Each structure stands twice: as C-alpha cells, then as structure tokens.
Amino acid sequence: MSPAERDPADLPPGSLERAALLLDAFGPDHRELTLADLVRRGGLPRSTTHRLATRMIELGWLDKLGDRYRIGTRLFELSGLVPVRHELRESVLPFLQDLFAAARTTVQLGVLDGSEVLVVDKITGHRPMPMLSQVGSSVPAYCSGLGRAILAWSDEATVERIVAAGMPPRTPRTLTTAAALRRELAAIPDRGWAREREEGNAGVSCVAAPIFGRDGEVVAALSVTGPSSAVPEKQLGPAVRMAAAAATRAYSSRRWARPGP
Numbered sequence: 001m002s003p004a005e006r007d008p009a010d011l012p013p014g015s016l017e018r019a020a021l022l023l024d025a026f027g028p029d030h031r032e033l034t035l036a037d038l039v040r041r042g043g044l045p046r047s048t049t050h051r052l053a054t055r056m057i058e059l060g061w062l063d064k065l066g067d068r069y070r071i072g073t074r075l076f077e078l079s080g081l082v083p084v085r086h087e088l089r090e091s092v093l094p095f096l097q098d099l100f101a102a103a104r105t106t107v108q109l110g111v112l113d114g115s116e117v118l119v120v121d122k123i124t125g126h127r128p129m130p131m132l133s134q135v136g137s138s139v140p141a142y143c144s145g146l147g148r149a150i151l152a153w154s155d156e157a158t159v160e161r162i163v164a165a166g167m168p169p170r171t172p173r174t175l176t177t178a179a180a181l182r183r184e185l186a187a188i189p190d191r192g193w194a195r196e197r198e199e200g201n202a203g204v205s206c207v208a209a210p211i212f213g214r215d216g217e218v219v220a221a222l223s224v225t226g227p228s229s230a231v232p233e234k235q236l237g238p239a240v241r242m243a244a245a246a247a248t249r250a251y252s253s254r255r256w257a258r259p260g261p
Contacts, residue, residue: 018044018052019061023071028137032068088220089121091251092211096123096222099243103236105226110146111219112154113138115165117146120220142167142181143174145196145206149221149244152188153210159185174199192241194221195233205231209244214252222247 025033025041033041039049053069056062060074092109100107100123110117116138141147141162151159163178175181188194196206208223222244224236 015052018048019056022049022052022056023061023075026071028134032065032070034067035069038069088211088251092220092222092247093121095243095247095250096121099222099224099239100125102239103224103226103231105224105230108146108223108225110139110144110150110221110223112141112147112150112158115141115162117141117144117150117221119146139200140170143170143196143199145194145208145223145225146221148185148188148194148196149208149210149223150218152185152194153212153218170200171198171202173197191237193233193237193244195237198228203228205233207231207233207236207240209241210248211244211251212248219251 021042021044022038025038030037030041035046035050035053038053039046042049044052053062053064057064057069057072060072063070063072088111089109096107096109104125106122106124108119109121110119112118117140118138119135122135139146141151147162151162159182163181167174167176167178167181169176175184184194193207193209196208198205200206204225205228206223206225208221210218211220211222213219222240224231224240
C-alpha cells in the first residue's frame with residue numbers, strides 16, 4: 001500500500017512514525033515533492049505535514065529548494081553506515097568494476113528485500129539504460145536475474161513468500177507460474193548463474209550469480225544487464241560466476257575480520 005492509499009484513521013500517533021510517513025512519500029519517481037505532494041502521499045494533515053517537514057529540515061533529514069522538498073544530506077551521510085553499503089558494497093565494488101570492464105554493459109549488485117531486490121550499487125558507463133532501476137530502488141525478485149540468483153540458494157519459505165506476493169507479467173516472456181519459476185530456480189545451481197531473458201523489460205536480458213556469507217548463506221547477487229544482443233549468456237555466465245565467487249571471498253573475510261573487545 002502506497003503512502004497515499006493509507007487511511008488517515010490508521011495513521012500511527014508517534015512523531016517518529018509520522019516522520020517515517022513523510023520519508024516514505026519519496027521514491028525513485030518522486031525525488032522532489034511540494035507540500036501538497038507530501039500531504040497527498042504522506043496522508044497527514046497539511047498543518048502537521050508542514051510543521052513536521054520544517055523540523056526535519058532543521059535536523060537535516062529533509063532539504064528544501066524553492067517550494068520542493070527532498071531527502072536531506074544527513075540521511076545520505078547515515079546511509080553510508082548501513083552494513084549493506086559499508087561492508088557489502090565496499091567489498092564487492094572492485095569485482096563489479098572488473099566485470100564491467102569485461103562486459104562493457106551495466107553491472108548491478110542487489111540484496112533481497114521482502115519480495116523484491118534492492119539495487120545497492122550499479123555501474124552503467126556511458127550507455128543510457130533508462131528502463132533499469134536506479135540505486136536505492138527495487139526490482140521484482142521473481143523475474144530478475146538478481147532475484148533468481150538469490151532465490152536459487154534460499155530456503156523454501158523464502159521462495160513461497162515470493163510466489164505468494166504475486167507474479168504478474170511484465171512482458172510477454174515473463175514466467176508467471178510457481179511451477180515455471182521453480183523449474184528455472186532448480187537449474188541455476190548446476191549452471192552456476194541465473195538468467196532472465198526479456199522478462200522484466202522488453203529487449204533487456206540479465207545474467208547473475210550469488211554472493212555468500214561466511215556461513216554459506218546467500219546474502220546478495222551481482223549481475224550483467226543490458227540489451228539482449230550485448231548479454232550473451234554462454235560468454236558472460238562464467239565471468240559473472242567467477243566475479244561472484246571472488247566477491248564472496250572478499251566479503252566473507254572483511255565482514256568477520258573485526259577487532260575484538
């Protein structure tokens with residue numbers, strides 16, 4: 001349910017919860033909002049929205065340019081401390097760069113977040129790919145290479161949750177049944193990489209491989225994504241698998257190599 005669809009009677013009373021409603025009003029397609037936009041998408045009264053937004057500007061949580069509000073720099077600073085960025089991203093970035101140098105098309109890093117994959121990092125180069133999600137936005141797990149690379153090594157409950165969330169078609173090629181998805185997931189471990197061929201966006205294909213933690217649990221995936229003609233699976237699959245294996249070694253070592261008390 002979007003912020004704009006919430007029933008005002010169900011709004012939480014606390015200041016933190018109300019601030020969260022305003023922050024949730026922002027998104028990849030709503031990076032700058034007027035006060036009217038904040039009221040509509042946040043679901044709070046206009047006076048409350050204005051008062052709270054003013055205080056959030058003072059705290060650095062929001063910024064304002066003219067009549068438009070946007071996410072503040074303080075939240076950007078704090079986001080760098082989130083483990084998925086500070087540990088995972090920094091460990092994997094060199095291998096994303098190597099993979100981009102080999103593939104010469106977009107590479108991405110993602111983690112499972114509910115029924116979707118959160119794009120943590122990406123390298124695009126000079127080729128515009130406006131149909132792809134930006135860093136900080138999400139893609140459906142069931143029809144993305146990143147999602148399938150993670151799901152192939154996830155437990156049954158996780159796969160069930162993805163299926164239960166729904167699998168609507170995004171293109172004529174999207175796999176939309178649980179049986180079809182499970183067949184695809186079952187083939188991934190032997191192959192070593194996941195694939196998605198024009199299921200999320202027409203004309204765009206993806207090859208992805210999982211990244212594991214120290215205990216063998218899948219924690220993320222990296223991928224090569226681009227026009228189908230630029231993503232030959234047989235050539236790029238092994239490269240993606242090797243990059244993910246190297247990223248796994250780097251991430252596992254860095255994550256657990258912490259000083260004692």
